[in-house]
Amino acid sequence: MSTAVVVEAPGTHRLAAHTPRPPGPGEAQVRVHAVGICGSDREVYQGNRPEGYVRYPLVPGHEWSGTVTVTGPGVPASLAGRKVVGEGFRNCQVCDRCHAGETTLCTDGYEETGFTLPGAMAPTLTLPARLLHVLPDDADLTAAALLEPAACVAAAAVKADAKPGERVAVVGTGTLGMFAVQFLRAVSPAELLVVGAREDRAALAREFGATGFRTGDEPLPGGFDVVIEAAGSADAARSAAALLRRGGRLVLTGIPAPGADGLDPTDLVVRQLQVQTVFGAPPDAWAHAVRMFAAGLLDPAPLVTHELPLSEFSHAIELVGSGGPKVGKVLLRP
Numbered sequence: 302m303s304t305a306v307v308v309e310a311p312g313t314h315r316l317a318a319h320t321p322r323p324p325g326p327g328e329a330q331v332r333v334h335a336v337g338i339c340g341s342d343r344e345v346y347q348g349n350r351p352e353g354y355v356r357y358p359l360v361p362g363h364e365w366s367g368t369v370t371v372t373g374p375g376v377p378a379s380l381a382g383r384k385v386v387g388e389g390f391r392n393c394q395v396c397d398r399c400h401a402g403e404t405t406l407c408t409d410g411y412e413e414t415g416f417t418l419p420g421a422m423a424p425t426l427t428l429p430a431r432l433l434h435v436l437p438d439d440a441d442l443t444a445a446a447l448l449e450p451a452a453c454v455a456a457a458a459v460k461a462d463a464k465p466g467e468r469v470a471v472v473g474t475g476t477l478g479m480f481a482v483q484f485l486r487a488v489s490p491a492e493l494l495v496v497g498a499r500e501d502r503a504a505l506a507r508e509f510g511a512t513g514f515r516t517g518d519e520p521l522p523g524g525f526d527v528v529i530e531a532a533g534s535a536d537a538a539r540s541a542a543a544l545l546r547r548g549g550r551l552v553l554t555g556i557p558a559p560g561a562d563g564l565d566p567t568d569l570v571v572r573q574l575q576v577q578t579v580f581g582a583p584p585d586a587w588a589h590a591v592r593m594f595a596a597g598l599l600d601p602a603p604l605v606t607h608e609l610p611l612s613e614f615s616h617a618i619e620l621v622g623s624g625g626p627k628v629g630k631v632l633l634r635p
Contacts (some may be wrong), residue, residue: 305423306614308631309358311348321425324373329380329430331387334630335608337364338621339476340533344626346618347417349457351559355416356625360408362420362633363389363413366445369433376430378439379436382439386591388432389414390581405581413581415525422611424635434591439515443608446632447601448590451480453579454531455593456586459482459554460577469512470494470525473532474502476604477554481529486510487598496540497532498523501626505603533560542574550575574609607631 305319324330342361365387369380392399393409414420415429436445454477463469470491471481474497480522485493486509494513495506503514515521517540526549530541533555542551542564551574569576582590593599606629609617617631 303424304611305360305361305635306362306611307358307360308346311346311357316612319423319425322427322627324376324427324430326374327376327431328373328427329369329376329433330425330427331367331385331433332370333362333365333424333426333635334442335366335368335420335634337446337449338617338631338633339364340621341416343618343622350416354411354413356418359416360419360421360423362422362426363415363416364446364449365421365426366392366436366448367421367426368441368442369461370425372430379574380430380433384436384438384442384445385433386436386445386587387414387426387434388452388582388584389406389416389430389449391418391429391432402544402583402585404583422614422633422635434587435613436542436591436593440595441602443605444600445594447476447604447630448594449582450476451594451599452582452587452590452602453477453554454480454484455590456582457481457531457579459586459589460518460579461485461527461529461550461552463488463490465489466491467526468492468494468524469527470496470529470541470544472496472528472530472544472619473555474499474506475531477531477543478502479505479604480529480599480601481554482502482506482509482511483599484593485527487593490597491523494522494544496544499605499626508603509600515516528553532539533557535563538564541566544570544577545574547572548574548576552577552579554579556580567600601630604630605632609633611635
């Protein structure tokens with residue numbers, strides 16, 4: 302029997318029978334190959350997701366890869382059989398922000414796969430075909446399951462607008478941080494520093510293109526043109542700002558705990574820092590990530606450390622929260 306993970310309420314989940322939903326007009330059905338777990342999935346399970354950003358009961362899973370099996374009316378039949386990944390944000394496509402391409406700022410309200418709508422922790426997922434991004438036929442679908450977080454970092458890289466020869470840095474050594482290293486390496490920086498709490502990530506950071514690595518308790522240099530923060534703490538945001546030269550560009554991708562002390566506004570004004578933020582990924586960022594992946598410039602595979610069946614959902618959640626040195630990206634395989 303096909304089964305899906307259902308989170309009934311915070312702290313309560315079960316395996317339930319899964320019946321594929323036939324695609325309606327404009328939709329496609331995807332056979333899920335792998336689905337990633339991140340901190341947001343832990344928030345869903347633990348009940349820490351902000352109100353309005355989750356709806357129980359829920360099939361979670363917003364990071365996924367798969368193959369199109371069936372297309373609905375109005376969708377090209379040639380899409381069937383193609384390997385794909387897909388955007389999670391369900392936007393209205395008619396508000397001014399959607400028309401501007403800023404679909405994550407849709408004014409019609411928040412809806413997202415795996416949070417308010419059924420996700421990919423099931424054998425199949427049916428969603429609007431317009432959200433799909435087609436991969437090369439020889440794409441590694443296990444690695445491609447990480448393209449959702451890669452797209453979020455692609456959005457940060459686009460906003461950072463790093464130029465060849467600039468000094469750039471990344472604060473954070475988790476999945477987002479390691480993707481940020483790869484995106485920044487692609488623009489040929491003069492220097493690429495990585496700052497993180499996990500010394501065991503130094504070798505991987507250098508493999509991805511870092512020219513230097515320091516832990517947060519070591520003295521940090523300054524004078525950087527661009528810094529991407531990917532650690533999700535207020536301390537990381539402050540460290541990231543301290544790395545910048547006057548007029549430097551900072552992009553924040555992490556979400557600190559509510560009520561955390563933020564950046565010093567006096568410092569931001571006096572040093573004329575440019576600060577931008579990222580929450581999710583619009584279509585252009587997705588396209589950028591998929592292009593990089595298809596061209597071999599983005600390699601998610603070394604980040605995967607665990608692949609488990611759906612039946613081990615609770616164990617996977619524990620692994621993600623453990624912060625252990627041997628735990629990277631955890632995938633579930635329906």
